[in-house]
Amino acid sequence: MILASIGGSLVWCLPAEAAAVQAEFRTLSAADGTLLAAFAEAIVPGAADAGCAHFIDHHVGVAPAESLLSLRYLDVAPPYAAFYGAGLAALRQLAGPHPDWDATIRRLQAPSLAGWQGPPPGLFYFAVRSDAVDAVYGTRAGFKRLGIEYLAHIEPETDW
Amino acid sequence: MTGAPERVDVVIVGGGPAGAVLAATLARAGKSVTILEAGPPWTLNDLVSSQIWSRRLRWGGPFVATGGKHPVGFGFNAGWGVGGAAMHHYGTWPRLKPEDFRVRTLFGRGLDWPIDYPTLLPFYDRIQEEVGISGDAASEIWRPAGAPYPMPPLERTKQAAAIARGFAALGKRVAPAPMAINSVEYKGRPACIYDGWCDAGCPIGALANPQVTYLPQAKAAGAVMIAHARVRRVIASKVGRMDAVEYQAADGAVIRQPARQIVLAASVTGNPAILLNSASDLHPLGIGNGSGLVGRYLMTHSLLSIIGLFPEETEPHRGVTGAHLISHDDYAKTGTPGAFGSRQWLIGPSIKPNDLAGLANANPGLYGKALDTFMQRAVRHAGNMIGMGEEIPDRENRIELGDTTPEWGMKATRMVHAFSPDAVALWQRHRDDGVALFKAAGATDVTASGMNSAHLMGGTVMGTDPAASVTDSLGRVHGIDNLWVAGPGLFPTSGAVNPTFTVHALALRTAEHLVSL
Numbered sequence: 001m002i003l004a005s006i007g008g009s010l011v012w013c014l015p016a017e018a019a020a021v022q023a024e025f026r027t028l029s030a031a032d033g034t035l036l037a038a039f040a041e042a043i044v045p046g047a048a049d050a051g052c053a054h055f056i057d058h059h060v061g062v063a064p065a066e067s068l069l070s071l072r073y074l075d076v077a078p079p080y081a082a083f084y085g086a087g088l089a090a091l092r093q094l095a096g097p098h099p100d101w102d103a104t105i106r107r108l109q110a111p112s113l114a115g116w117q118g119p120p121p122g123l124f125y126f127a128v129r130s131d132a133v134d135a136v137y138g139t140r141a142g143f144k145r146l147g148i149e150y151l152a153h154i155e156p157e158t159d160w
Numbered sequence: 161m162t163g164a165p166e167r168v169d170v171v172i173v174g175g176g177p178a179g180a181v182l183a184a185t186l187a188r189a190g191k192s193v194t195i196l197e198a199g200p201p202w203t204l205n206d207l208v209s210s211q212i213w214s215r216r217l218r219w220g221g222p223f224v225a226t227g228g229k230h231p232v233g234f235g236f237n238a239g240w241g242v243g244g245a246a247m248h249h250y251g252t253w254p255r256l257k258p259e260d261f262r263v264r265t266l267f268g269r270g271l272d273w274p275i276d277y278p279t280l281l282p283f284y285d286r287i288q289e290e291v292g293i294s295g296d297a298a299s300e301i302w303r304p305a306g307a308p309y310p311m312p313p314l315e316r317t318k319q320a321a322a323i324a325r326g327f328a329a330l331g332k333r334v335a336p337a338p339m340a341i342n343s344v345e346y347k348g349r350p351a352c353i354y355d356g357w358c359d360a361g362c363p364i365g366a367l368a369n370p371q372v373t374y375l376p377q378a379k380a381a382g383a384v385m386i387a388h389a390r391v392r393r394v395i396a397s398k399v400g401r402m403d404a405v406e407y408q409a410a411d412g413a414v415i416r417q418p419a420r421q422i423v424l425a426a427s428v429t430g431n432p433a434i435l436l437n438s439a440s441d442l443h444p445l446g447i448g449n450g451s452g453l454v455g456r457y458l459m460t461h462s463l464l465s466i467i468g469l470f471p472e473e474t475e476p477h478r479g480v481t482g483a484h485l486i487s488h489d490d491y492a493k494t495g496t497p498g499a500f501g502s503r504q505w506l507i508g509p510s511i512k513p514n515d516l517a518g519l520a521n522a523n524p525g526l527y528g529k530a531l532d533t534f535m536q537r538a539v540r541h542a543g544n545m546i547g548m549g550e551e552i553p554d555r556e557n558r559i560e561l562g563d564t565t566p567e568w569g570m571k572a573t574r575m576v577h578a579f580s581p582d583a584v585a586l587w588q589r590h591r592d593d594g595v596a597l598f599k600a601a602g603a604t605d606v607t608a609s610g611m612n613s614a615h616l617m618g619g620t621v622m623g624t625d626p627a628a629s630v631t632d633s634l635g636r637v638h639g640i641d642n643l644w645v646a647g648p649g650l651f652p653t654s655g656a657v658n659p660t661f662t663v664h665a666l667a668l669r670t671a672e673h674l675v676s677l
Contacts, residue, residue: 133513133518134211139210151209152210
């Protein structure tokens with residue numbers, strides 16, 4: 001569950017529910033949240049509806065020890081909001097106002113990327129890809145979508 | 161400064177596997193024991209079956225920077241909270257081999273341990289009997305002397321069987337992996353149900369984590385666990401003797417816990433950080449750092465993941481996260497042309513769709529529809545195995561304190577690490593062998609990961625010479641009567657096997673010595 005801003009109130013809900021009602025982003029700017037959702041969707045289809053951007057928005061706003069982002073594994077110094085903020089600013093520059101996501105993603109994967117001013121582009125791509133994979137494939141709903149049993153010992157509180 | 165706890169016989173810094181063995185052994189012997197754990201007081205109910213939720217079990221303290229030519233992966237390897245890294249460890253418990261203890265003597269490289277395999281053997285055997293290991297000692301033709309395993313091997317999954325074809329085709333041997341996971345009920349703990357969530361912690365206790373092995377024993381014998389106790393330094397009032405440890409409690413209070421014996425079991429990074437942060441007029445370079453070696457000889461295992469797709473359904477999400485089969489056919493230190501060191505294969509670990517070691521990362525370059533197409537196939541047909549390679553200790557690989565004081569009243573910790581050309585060559589050969597083995601097994605779409613790292617070792621190495629090591633063979637810090645180190649930080653060499661079994665054996669040896677004091 002994440003804490004989302006819906007209709008002026010803070011509500012605990014699933015990331016997908018936050019995405020469905022276009023909840024206001026709480027940590028990211030609206031522009032960054034929208035860009036992040038589109039980027040994640042281009043990497044992993046379904047990420048936007050799954051609420052990937054709202055999931056990130058919530059977990060960059062909590063203490064690092066409470067965060068469930070895979071960024072914890074990538075030895076990135078907190079605050080995590082700064083990582084995403086800088087990465088999204090650089091991505092906006094790279095992708096332009098009408099992104100060609102195929103071309104953009106290929107450039108992010110290249111060994112070097114002239115003019116990029118943010119976290120290492122490959123790391124930023126990998127981090128957002130991991131988030132999107134979590135959102136689409138890493139939940140009970142994601143397992144169901146892939147057609148495999150979840151096999152939980154202890155169920156997560158929700159699909160997340 | 162507030163609070164004045166009574167002096168205890170032993171204070172143990174760190175509630176992970178080493179601390180748990182020590183606490184249980186000492187408390188059962190009648191010692192008063194307090195364990196100070198920096199992280200939260202997890203219970204088994206916190207072990208939610210989710211790769212996403214399992215991230216709570218990883219380090220949540222002050223940021224540890226990683227640098228050097230090949231930075232060590234810290235976030236994925238480190239633990240956080242009661243039970244430490246063993247709460248998310250996979251229970252793969254091979255023994256080090258006799259040659260791992262004498263690398264300097266036999267090969268002129270690295271360091272020697274101050275003890276040999278026969279010295280540690282009885283402790284391996286006793287831990288094995290108490291905790292329980294599933295395996296088939298006779299099939300492990302490379303296994304050193306020791307008692308047979310008390311439980312039969314884990315099941316051979318469809319995935320492991322598929323990969324084993326490749327080994328057979330290329331004349332390589334495999335054996336059931338020695339796992340600290342119950343294949344049958346053992347000492348009141350149930351058998352594994354092969355749901356593949358070991359990485360998220362095993363709440364049923366089939367996998368031996370400290371919360372189902374030694375911590376309950378410690379608690380029953382009267383040991384006291386204090387969570388959210390962030391130890392920042394060891395206090396000395398005279399040379400050669402420590403008085404207390406100082407920690408910051410959950411409410412921010414700074415407390416000194418006096419103790420007759422002090423054991424640092426706070427991880428490979430935590431122990432050197434505390435020793436270095438304890439610098440004073442009596443110990444200007446930090447406690448135990450007369451040799452300048454506190455923090456030095458940091459080691460990891462080179463890590464490699466091979467993933468491929470098999471014609472048959474493999475059910476890769478089922479099984480255990482560690483391994484179902486193991487191969488040490490290439491363990492000989494001089495067996496890899498152009499390289500030096502041991503290597504092992506861990507075959508057929510269960511693999512979930514997401515996470516750092518998940519199926520989606522078989523090829524991070526995949527995105528969009530191609531990724532989804534791959535995922536749909538991979539969740540039914542994937543197989544994977546993990547390669548680990550030895551790293552010979554290098555003094556320049558280190559844990560050190562930085563210049564800032566971010567949290568806990570301690571300077572920030574950073575790790576500096578580079579693999580040697582030998583380690584890189586060993587990994588490259590391992591990678592090429594792994595791809596060939598998968599292709600020989602009939603796999604397609606075979607990918608190999610980059611050169612990653614698993615496990616943290618060294619930093620407070622044991623030895624006989626105080627000028628060339630930090631502690632003696634029991635973990636006692638040279639020159640100090642009552643300060644001890646426990647955990648993989650003691651290892652002078654890494655071998656190529658998972659360290660947790662050896663951590664337990666060493667901790668038991670130290671604990672029994674402490675009982676005798």
